[in-house]
Amino acid sequence: MTAADVLIRADRVTKRFGDFTAVDTVTMHVEPGEIVGLLGANGAGKTTLIRVLLGLALPTEGSVAAFGRTPDRTTRARLGYVPQGLGLWQTLTVDENITFAAAAFGNPPPDLDPGLAAVRHRPVGEIGLGLQRQLAFAIALAHHPELLVLDEPTSGVDPLARARLWDAVHDQADAGTGILVTTHYMQEAQQCDRLILMSRGKAVAAGTEKDIIGDTTACEVDTPHWAGAFAALDNAGLPVTLTGTRVRLADTPPDTVAQALRDAGITADVHQVPATLEEEMTVIDRAAPARA
Numbered sequence: 001m002t003a004a005d006v007l008i009r010a011d012r013v014t015k016r017f018g019d020f021t022a023v024d025t026v027t028m029h030v031e032p033g034e035i036v037g038l039l040g041a042n043g044a045g046k047t048t049l050i051r052v053l054l055g056l057a058l059p060t061e062g063s064v065a066a067f068g069r070t071p072d073r074t075t076r077a078r079l080g081y082v083p084q085g086l087g088l089w090q091t092l093t094v095d096e097n098i099t100f101a102a103a104a105f106g107n108p109p110p111d112l113d114p115g116l117a118a119v120r121h122r123p124v125g126e127i128g129l130g131l132q133r134q135l136a137f138a139i140a141l142a143h144h145p146e147l148l149v150l151d152e153p154t155s156g157v158d159p160l161a162r163a164r165l166w167d168a169v170h171d172q173a174d175a176g177t178g179i180l181v182t183t184h185y186m187q188e189a190q191q192c193d194r195l196i197l198m199s200r201g202k203a204v205a206a207g208t209e210k211d212i213i214g215d216t217t218a219c220e221v222d223t224p225h226w227a228g229a230f231a232a233l234d235n236a237g238l239p240v241t242l243t244g245t246r247v248r249l250a251d252t253p254p255d256t257v258a259q260a261l262r263d264a265g266i267t268a269d270v271h272q273v274p275a276t277l278e279e280e281m282t283v284i285d286r287a288a289p290a291r292a
């Protein structure tokens with residue numbers, strides 16, 4: 001990879017608001033044709049990092065470059081951005097939003113798929129969130145950006161629309177567009193070529209899902225008394241989670257779990273399994289130092 005191959009990069013970027021460090025010394029980049037997932041809990045610093053990358057906020061320390069230069073209006077024209085709030089004018093119609101964006105970027109308005117075409121004369125504030133997301137996505141793609149930045153693109157979207165959106169993202173990446181996408185749905189991480197995990201402002205892990213999970217394990221507790229097992233492990237101060245009736249504990253020795261269950265008089269099978277990405281994330285968050 002040469003510097004010319006990098007679409008966007010952050011080099012030791014820190015962003016502070018007063019005494020609060022929202023982004024802490026983050027270095028990352030996105031290349032053409034790859035889908036990079038920025039993962040992290042609420043408040044981890046994902047949106048702030050994106051705003052700095054796009055030139056919408058200045059870094060307190062460190063530097064950013066888009067297409068090899070300081071982000072400005074010219075670089076903005078080479079990327080598509082769908083912010084968490086979608087960036088649409090709620091009181092303008094679908095058509096008016098499209099016309100406005102097309103004029104700003106100097107491109108012809110995009111073709112609309114039938115769902116959006118049917119509501120083209122309605123104010124955006126009156127159409128459903130799913131259609132609003134589709135519109136924001138169509139507008140972001142209309143000028144054929146080299147880089148697409150999507151902040152929580154699937155939040156509040158039904159499973160079918162979510163699958164469609166990821167299909168569209170893959171089509172873009174296959175055509176050579178670089179994608180930077182934030183999410184806190186860990187299942188969506190599997191859609192990405194590369195992940196960057198943020199915790200309390202820092203990039204704490206990077207690579208594929210497999211790289212990030214590494215050797216971390218979890219204990220799974222097999223018992224018909226799952227409610228009692230959960231309560232007992234929770235009372236013992238262990239990091240237990242319950243998904244459906246599945247009782248699991250990330251990064252906890254099986255002996256510790258078995259002992260806590262025995263102490264509570266609960267019979268159960270305890271076995272060790274590879275951790276999920278979500279579990280790895282909680283392990284990392286537990287270990288991460290408090291924000292500077």
Ligand SMILES: Nc1ncnc2c1ncn2[C@@H]1O[C@H](COP(=O)(O)OP(=O)(O)OP(=O)(O)O)[C@@H](O)[C@H]1O
Pocket residue numbers: 017020021022040041042043044045046047048049184
């Ligand atoms: N303008 C601001 N002034 C003060 N604090 C801010 C500002 N913008 C963001 N923050 C704080 O910085 C931290 C990181 O926020 P950010 O929105 O970047 O997180 P995030 O990872 O995108 O979370 P979410 O998934 O909830 O959007 C939060 O604690 C937030 O309250």
